[in-house]
Amino acid sequence: xxxxxxxxxxxxSELYRRINSLGWDVEFVLRSDGVYRNLSEKIDELDxxxxxxxxxxxxxxxxxxxxxxxxxxxxxxxxxxKDIPVVTxxxxxxxxxxxELEKWLDxxxxxxxxxxxxxxxxxxxxxxxxxxxxxxxxxxxxxxxxFDEVSHGRSLGEVVExxxxxxxxxxxxxxxxxxxxxxxxxxxxxxxxxLFNICKFTQRHMRAxxxxxxxxxxxxxxxxxxxxxxxxxxxxxxxxxxxEDTIGGFRHQVDDWIISVGFKNIxxxxxxxxxxxxxxxxxxxxxxxxxxxxxxYRLSGQGAGAGPTTSSMIKDAIILLQK
Numbered sequence: 063x064x065x066x067x068x069x070x071x072x073x074x075s076e077l078y079r080r081i082n083s084l085g086w087d088v089e090f091v092l093r094s095d096g097v098y099r100n101l102s103e104k105i106d107e108l109d110x111x112x113x114x115x116x117x118x119x120x121x122x123x124x125x126x127x128x129x130x131x132x133x134x135x136x137x138x139x140x141x142x143x144k145d146i147p148v149v150t151x152x153x154x155x156x157x158x159x160x161x162e163l164e165k166w167l168d169x170x171x172x173x174x175x176x177x178x179x180x181x182x183x184x185x186x187x188x189x190x191x192x193x194x195x196x197x198x199x200x201x202x203x204x205x206x207x208x209f210d211e212v213s214h215g216r217s218l219g220e221v222v223e224x225x226x227x228x229x230x231x232x233x234x235x236x237x238x239x240x241x242x243x244x245x246x247x248x249x250x251x252x253x254x255x256x257l258f259n260i261c262k263f264t265q266r267h268m269r270a271x272x273x274x275x276x277x278x279x280x281x282x283x284x285x286x287x288x289x290x291x292x293x294x295x296x297x298x299x300x301x302x303x304x305x306e307d308t309i310g311g312f313r314h315q316v317d318d319w320i321i322s323v324g325f326k327n328i329x330x331x332x333x334x335x336x337x338x339x340x341x342x343x344x345x346x347x348x349x350x351x352x353x354x355x356x357x358x359y360r361l362s363g364q365g366a367g368a369g370p371t372t373s374s375m376i377k378d379a380i381i382l383l384q385k
Contacts, residue, residue, distance in 0.1 A: 063383070064117050068092040068137055069124035070101055072229050073151055076368040077122050080376060090114045112140060120147045120379045126233055127154035127252065130271050135159040142166045147382040149375045151175055157252035157270035160259045168385070171378025172260075176201060176253045179370025180363035181377075182346045183260050189348050190261050193356050196349035197261070197299040198333055201253040203342040203365035204230045205245050205295040209325075210341055213290040218283075229368055230342060239283055246295060246310055247275040254297050254314075254321055257346075261299070264317040275312040275323070282309050286325055293325045294338050306330065336360055342367065 063086040067074050070093045078101055081088055090111070091098040097106040097114060106113070115121070121141045125134060131154020138148050138155055139162075149171035150156070156163060156175055163170065173181045182199070200206050204225050211221040222238040225231045235244040251270040258268045278286070286293055286309060293309065301318050311324020328334040336358065339345040344365030350356035364370045 063087065064089050064119050065379070066090050066092070066114065066118050066121045067124060068111075068121065069126075070098070071124065071126065071233075072368050073371055074122075074124040075101060076372045077124055077375065080372050081122075084376070089117055115141060115144055115146060118146050120149060120383060122375060122379070123148055123150040123152050124375075125152055127152055127248075129154065131155040131158045131252075135162065138163065138166075138170070142169055145169075147171065147379070149174075149378045149382065151371050151375055153249070153252035153256065154270070156259070157255035157268075160256070160267045160269075169382065171375065171382050172256070173378050174371045174374040176256050177344045177346075177363070177374075178203065178365040178367065179374045180344045180346075180361065180365050181374055182344060182361050182363070183257065185361045186257070186261060186346060186348070189359055191350070193350045194261075194348055195300070195351065195354070196302075196333070197257075197346065198331075198337050198349075199257065199297045199346040200294060200337060200339060200344055201257065201297050201365070202245050202250050202295055203344050203367075204232075205242065205250075206339060206344070206365075207342040208242070209286070209290045209294060212287060218287055239278065239280065242283070243277050247277055250295065250297065250323060251275055251312065254323060257297070258299060258316065258319070258321060263299075263319050266316050268314065268316050268321065273312050273314050276310050278310045278325075285309065289327075292328050294328055294334070295324065296326045296328075296334060296337070298322045298326075333358070 096104045096108050099105050134152040134155040147169045151174035218238050232244045235241040251273040255268040255270040307327040308324035314321045337347045339362045345362035348359045
C-alpha cells in the first residue's frame with residue numbers, strides 16, 4: 063500500500079507513525095518547505111509534489127485551515143483528478159468548496175473533518191431521512207471540555223493551558239478568550255457547514271465564509287464562567303425559528319432550515335440534556351417525526367486529539383480502498 067501524507071504537524075506526524083506501523087509504504091511527506099522522504103529528509107521542492115502522486119493508492123491531507131480552504135481544495139483537486147482517493151481532516155475545503163468537491167464525494171474520506179474519532183458524519187448519512195425534524199450537536203470537543211472542567215471548579219486559565227498542551231486547541235490562539243473565540247468563530251462554522259451539507263436537506267449548500275459569528279467579549283466570558291454549569295456550545299439544525307437563550311454564536315438560514323449555534327442554556331430544551339457529552343467528546347442527536355414520534359437517536363465519542371482523528375482517517379482509507 064503506497065500512501066502520501068500532506069502535512070507534518072501534530073496529526074500528520076501521528077499519521078506517519080501509525081501508517082508505518084501498519085506496514086504501508088509512505089511515498090512522501092509534504093511539508094510547507096518541500097517534499098520529504100520521511101519526517102526529516104527533504105528530497106524535492108514543494109512545487110514538484112505532483113510528480114510523486116502517480117504511484118499512490120491513497121493520499122492523506124492533514125494540514126490546518128490557514129485560509130478559507132482554497133489551499134486544501136487545490137491539493138484535493140490535483141489528487142482526485144488523478145483518480146486517487148483522499149482522506150482529510152481539514153475543514154475549510156469541504157465547508158467552502160463542497161459544491162466543487164461533491165462530484166468526487168465517493169472518493170473522499172471526510173469522517174475526521176467533523177467529530178474526530180466519533181464518525182458522526184457517517185452515522186448521520188445512515189440515519190438521515192425525510193422524517194428528520196431536528197438535529198442538535200456538540201461539534202467542538204475543546205469548548206465542551208473547557209466548560210465541563212470549569213463547571214467542576216477548575217480555573218479557566220488552567221484548563222485552557224491544558225487544552226493547548228494536549229493538542230486539543232486550534233493553533234495560533236494564546237489567551238483563554240482567543241482560544242474560545244477561535245474554536246467558536248472559526249472551527250464550529252466550518253464543521254456546521256460540512257454537517258449540514260452532508261445531510262443533503264436541500265440542493266443549496268452552506269458555506270462557512272458566508273457566516274458572521276458573534277465573538278465573545280470579556281463581559282460575556284465572565285458570564286459564561288459563572289453559568290458554566292448550564293451552558294454548552296451547541297449546533298442546532300431545525301425548521302423552527304424560536305427565540306433561544308444563547309450567548310455568542312450565529313444564526314444562518316438555508317431554504318427552510320435554520321442553523322443556530324452558540325453557548326445555549328442546556329435546561330431550555332430537554333433534548334439538550336440528552337445531547338451533552340462529558341469531557342472532550344462530541345455528540346449528535348437526531349429527532350425524527352412530529353414531536354419525535356419516530357424516535358430520538360444519539361451518538362457520542364471523543365472528538366479532539368491526534369489519536370481519535372488519525373484512527374478515523376485510517377478507517378476511511380481502508381473503506382475507500384475496499385471499494
